[in-house]
Amino acid sequence: MSESVSLQPLDQFALNDRLANYGDGVFTTMHVSEGRVGLLSRHVSRLVNDAAALGITVTATAIEEVIRTAMQQQQYGVLKILLGSGQGGRGYSRPGQAAVSLAVSWHAVPALYETWRQQGIALAVSPVTLAHQPLLAGLKHANRLEQVLVKRAMQTMDCDDCVVTDANATVIEASAANLFWFKKGVWFTPDLSKAGVNGVMRQFILEHTEHVEVGEYHLRNLYDADAVMLSNALMQIVPVHSLVNAHSSEIHEYSLAPVKALQQSLAGAYKQECIRA
Template sequence: MTESVQIQSLNQFALNDRLANYGDGVFTTMHVSDGKVGLMSRHIARLVNDAAALGLTVSKDSIEQLITQALMQRSDGVLKILIGSGQGGRGYSRPDTVSLSAAVSWHLVPAFYDDWRRNGIALAVSPITLAQQPLLAGLKHANRLEQVLVKRAMQNMHCDDCIVTDRNKTIIEASAANVFWYKQGIWFTPELSQAGVNGVMRQFILQHVNNIEVGEYHLRNLADAEAIMLTNALMQIVPAHSLVMGNQSDIVKYSLEPVHAIQTSLKCAYDQESACA
């Protein structure tokens, strides 16, 4: 299936819109400051690659055009782009001809992220676990019901964010971020072949930090870690100062310094990847 000559603008959902009905599409959220989009090329590649994994063809040029048009409206904030598979019938099958749609929206950057980056956050372990689905693992697809359940459970938890595992207690990610932890000079992060989102900030860090091991890790690996950081395109790099492993008395404390060192060492490289459309 190929996209139409021009992606159709999506301002409101039709009753038969596949993005609204099935989450049949992909999205990305970008941090924009002074007209520059952080990690822009990685966001574009995500949309192209993740759409292709769902059998949708979208061009790099068409996404760049969407970003350019959006930057004419605002130069600061959170820019979100949704790419959907268009309209269809009642069933799950796509029509023979797919006409892609794009929804572009602006949002405020959460004001508390600056404090999080400086002072760290409190973590707990989510009671909601993620299913294993290798066909969707790594993708920022639009069906995020698992994350909705995670966020709903967090309303009754005394934490800023949570560690999310699969049913085997294998660490996957946070509620809306990737997770790294530090021990004896090495950073660790989960591989995401079965579940989770391969975030653009995660990709950036894996490229620019040498001492990182990627693998399958059990929740107990966080019990003796020295530091933990969460990463995504909006919060960027945030340290955790504590993690409740089980009951409220089972709290692990972490140092902020290794994360602050990463923040400082990557600032120049991050700025170099911020671009105007």
């Protein structure tokens, strides 16, 4: 596929746009403050690498230029970039000469995230489970119907966010964030080789944190944890103060202290990865 990139507003998709019709593309959402983009290089790499996994070729240089252009509009907020496979015919197959397209939008940072980072949040377990698809696992692809169903189910639940599992009750992630928990001096996080999104904040935490184990874990591991936290590029690191047991309705309560300590220990490294485009 061509490396040429065309910038198009989100409200002007063509009727045959493959991103709108099939979710044939990838995206990322970046936290921007004082003209600096949090985890900028990781976001660029995500778009390049996730697009390549879908057979879409785009260069880091092209994406960086799009970000620089967008930064001329404002210096604070959430910058979202959608990268798609261009326009095509009625069917699923891509046309041979389709051009890569990029769509950019600005949004407000959710105000509640700051409160969440300080006070923690309550979790429940989503009744919606994730399917296994190793070819898409880890990618931030634009076909997110599973997450739409998770968020819809949350509307009837008394919680701030949900733990999402696969059909085998293996823990995968939260509704729009990655999941970590702490037990006896060790952090744990789910393996995402079958389902889930490998978030840029998750990558950052894994790179800068000692004693983290990645593997397949059951809900019982969460119930038995000393501390639990969520992470993504916008909320960064958010502690969890409680989780409702999916089977007994028992409320498991967690210490915020290990999460607060990790927030503080990573603050300097995070600041170093907040870069002007």
